[in-house]
Amino acid sequence: MREYTTYRDFFPYYLQEHAKAETRLFHYIGSILAIGVLIFALASQNWWLLLVVPLSGYFFAWVSHAFIEKNKPATFTYPLWSLRGDYHMLWLAVTGGLSAALERAGVAPHAAE
Secondary structure (H helix, E strand, O other): OOOOHHHHHHHHHHHOEEEEEOHHHHHHHHHHHHHHHHHHHHHHOHHHHHHHHHHHHHHHHHHHHHHHHOOOOOOHHHHHHHHHHHHHHHHHHHHHHHHHHHHOOOOHHHHHH
16 A cells, blocks of 8 residues: 555545445444534533544444455554545535545546445
């Protein structure tokens, strides 16, 4: 695997590692769940729930890489950029920019559906 020195260079690789729409869906579920657990933990002041935040997010992501995408999660090599990539990809999906980003990254059109 190539070493990345900037997030800008890393993000196309990140999208290639999430080529299947099902993988991205699992990431969205995990990312949104993590935000929900974080908000609930802060609102309820149940600080133990803060331990569940990364687990809730990464569980769905890692399952999708193991059983759908069948590749190694970028989290293991680039943990912070991968976390940023999760929310960047989610933002692009919500705002309608994901298809163009996937195309620029060289992800096949059928994978973007």
